[in-house]
Amino acid sequence: MNSNTLVQKIWNFCHTLRDDGVGYGDYLEQLTYLLFLKLAHEYAQPPHNRATHIPRSCDWNSLKTRTGEPLEAHYLTVLHKLGEEPGMLGAIFFKAQNKIQDPAKLSRLVQMIDAENWLSLDADVKGDLYEGLLQKNAEDTKSGAGQYFTPRALIQAMVECVNPEPMKTVADPACGTGGFFLGVHEWLTRPGVPLDQKQGRFLRHETFHGNEIVAGTRRLCLMNLFLHNIGELDGAPSVERADALISEPWKTVDYVLANxxxxxxxxxxxxxxxxxxxxxxxxxxxxxxxxxxxxxxxxxxxxxxxxxxxxxxxxxxxxxxxxxxxxxxxxxxxxxxxxxxxxxxxxxxxxxxxxxxxxxxxxxxxxxxxxxxxxxxxxxxxxxxxxxxxxxxxxxxxxxxxxxxxxxxxxxxxxxxxxxxxxxxxxxxxxxxxxxxxxxxxxxxxxxxxxxxxLPPPDVLAQEIVDHLEAALASFREVAASLPAASSADVSNDSGK
Missing domain, CATH: 3.40.50.150 (Vaccinia Virus protein VP39)
Incomplete structure (x- = not known):
């Protein structure tokens, strides 16, 4: 199966789940859990033979050999146990829940992921697939995920202007799904600018440092980076689940790109x-x-x-x-x-x-x-x-x-x-x-x-009017929120005047 066909297959199943009320965000989370376990399984096989530290009772084989309600029950157990593990495992599965209530469709998703050799796919294919899903999720206004998504064209322009160099550190104190990190990674690996072995290792393991306070968004960020060959399956997560403004500071860095x-x-x-x-x-x-x-x-x-x-x-x-x-x-x-x-x-x-x-x-x-x-x-x-x-x-x-x-x-x-x-x-x-x-x-x-x-076209003009009204409303809300709340005594005194 070529990459385009695979992407379409993933999209089609997402649409099927939406009929059951499973939104892009929920689908992304389930895809993250299962894809991570399948990749770990592939890394554990020859010629890689890597120790993934995933308990055998929770590995990919334990899922793909079950169907129906036994699969659903075991899947819940796997999510809970892996959420208690240290490092990247615990970060990916932190407070993980199953949002696919139909055991038959959960089984179909497991089989669809199992049918592919994901390590054989280029990082761009895996990354583009996941990035596409993240963007769709951002476009879904009901999910609220748009607040974590910076337009990729803007990220690319900001990165090109800053012109980050290899062997230097990059931070984002509110990194969302990792858009700025991927923008820097794309810039440093662009054609015609080859990295030597030392620079490549530094880029993968030491370049990026982030914070993301929302656990689900942090999970998507870590998976997004991993699919772009940033970080390790069994390593420490490069994104902390903490409020950057009150957490322990990192050592200082060379670049900060942030929204x-x-x-x-x-x-x-x-x-x-x-x-x-x-x-x-x-x-x-x-x-x-x-x-x-x-x-x-x-x-x-x-x-x-x-x-x-x-x-x-x-x-x-x-x-x-x-x-x-x-x-x-x-x-x-x-x-x-x-x-x-x-x-x-x-x-x-x-x-x-x-x-x-x-x-x-x-x-x-x-x-x-x-x-x-x-x-x-x-x-x-x-x-x-x-x-x-x-x-x-x-x-x-x-x-x-x-x-x-x-x-x-x-x-x-x-x-x-x-x-x-x-x-x-x-x-x-x-x-x-x-x-x-x-x-x-x-x-x-x-x-x-x-x-x-x-004048701009009517749809553009209408959207600009909405934007201006939304901005005005936001300003009024901030003013109202900053005012001290009136006490009951104040209200009583006012009514008696």
Whole structure:
């Protein structure tokens, strides 16, 4: 069976399960469990003869020799036992559950996976299959998985601009399903740039370090990396299941590429003795942060600075509020401009993320020694938002849409850049003198305001209206959430006035 036929076979069975109420996410999890066990079985056979550390009572043979209800019962036992194992095994099967309630269809899925020799397939085939399923899952709005999925075209452009080198470390403190890691892996293994044996080992075992707080997403990330030849079957997972903002820090790294979760509220929910949410506790008290704030993106931005070596580089997707917010936001921006070399800002168009209402940017900066000097000379801003219209379905963002930005970025020598209509330079003194040191800067005129003939197609226009309304609603929710709750006494006093 060729790769295209296999991919179609996997897709078709996914559609069959959807008729039973099994969504892409649930299907992905079951495929992950079974495919991992089948790959382990293949690695244990000649010529590999590898010790997989999977108990014989839980191995692939124990599944494929059963059918019907005995298979279903044994499958549940396997998921539970392997979830208690250390290392990669325990990470893949952590709190694993069977979501396929029809034993006959579970048996069919086992037989379908057993029929293939997966190790004989190219890593690109296995990886593309899994990536395709991840994207389908992200497109399914009911699953909510879109929040973990960054457009691959954007990842490719960010990686090409940063231009990571072999034998250097890469981190993502909120890595989702591993898109940035795979983007770096693809860049370092691109045709015409061969790696030697030492570089290849480093890429597979030591390059990537991540955090993902959601257990199911972390599982998908680890499997996604494994299918792309990153990590080992019986090794330690390269992605920790922990909140990066409160977990023990790694040693510093060379690169951080990330799209931290949007939404200002902390991922922690802490209650006081009365069982009520403790709003004062929803901040991260860290001595290495410039400011204490409950704004999650500002905390991730500060955290990323602490993760970098003094020669480290970062490219981070951030929402608009990080560019203009006052208070802690202003203080953090001023400190960032002073202590790091903040050199490039890409203003992203709306309509490219699965989460609606997102207005985002990519901030590129280099860490510098904390020597008291001002390290930002100026920031180059590329406006890819004004007069640009995209939707996820009819006009998705493509790699070619970012080519002009990549050319303007000029990674070969950032000091030989040229201004264009969309690419402008703002020196440090100009930026620091702006109200709140705001980086929320536009200069292009919206052509549709003067000429109705320039309006985007109706479906694009409708989606942009939805995005704007969603963004406004999100802002109102954040304001409401930040207000102290009125006590019953307050309500009583108000009603008596």
């Amino acid at each position: 931290p979760p949007f939404g200002k509220k902390s991922s922690m929910t802490i209650t006081n003795e009365d069982g009520e949410e403790d709003r004062d506790a929803l901040t991260y008290e860290r001595q290495d942060f410039w400011q204490t704030t409950s704004n999650k993106q500002l905390n991730f931005l500060q955290h990323i600075v602490t993760m970098l070596k003094t020669t480290g580089q970062a490219a981070v997707v951030l929402p608009d509020n990080v560019l203009f917010e006052g208070g802690a936001g202003e203080k953090i921006r001023r400190k960032l401009l002073e202590t790091c070399d903040v050199h490039t800002l890409l203003r992203l168009p709306t309509g490219i993320f699965y989460a609606q209402g997102v207005k985002a940017n990519v901030l590129f900066f280099d860490n510098k020694p904390k020597d008291g000097k001002v390290h930002t000379k100026g920031v180059w801003i590329y406006d890819l938002r004004t007069n640009k219209h995209f939707t996820l379905k009819t006009k998705p963002l493509k790699r070619d849409d970012l080519q002009d930005f990549i050319d303007c970025y000029h990674s070969a020598n950032r000091h030989k850049r040229t201004e264009t209509e969309r690419f402008k330079y703002f020196d440090y003194d100009t930026l620091i003198a702006r109200d709140k040191a705001s980086l929320d800067i536009f200069w292009l005129k919206d052509e549709s305001l003067d000429n109705l003939d320039n």
